[in-house]
Amino acid sequence: MSEEEILREAARIQSSRRKRVAKTCQRCGKDFIGVTQAKYCSDACRMAAARDVRARPASDPEHAYHIHLKPQLPGESIRDYWVRTFDRPLTEEDEEVIAAMERIQAIWDRIGHAVDDSTEMIRRMREERTDYLAKL
């Protein structure tokens, strides 16, 4: 796989994330059309929800969960890692994201990047996942 093909794959994942679906606002309960990760119908609801999160005490276990990600075990697959660390069963969308991440990792493994690059890749995947969880 060439660098170009990897970039194409990344672009494909990006665009699949922009797919718009029917959603229910988690703040006001209104139905709306948004990207798959969208949680709120409007900026007003998104900001109101953010204010609620900030008002929450730092010791709130749900809040803490998003900050303290468990480390991936040596040799553990991305999917096993998600299964082990998620507090709910994986959805079809989770499975798609995992499958895409595993395809990209397989490509990186095949082209034999330096250890530093793999470490960087894993760090980025953790960030991606944190970002993804934050948008749920």
Ligand SMILES: [Zn+2]
């Ligand atoms: Zn709303």
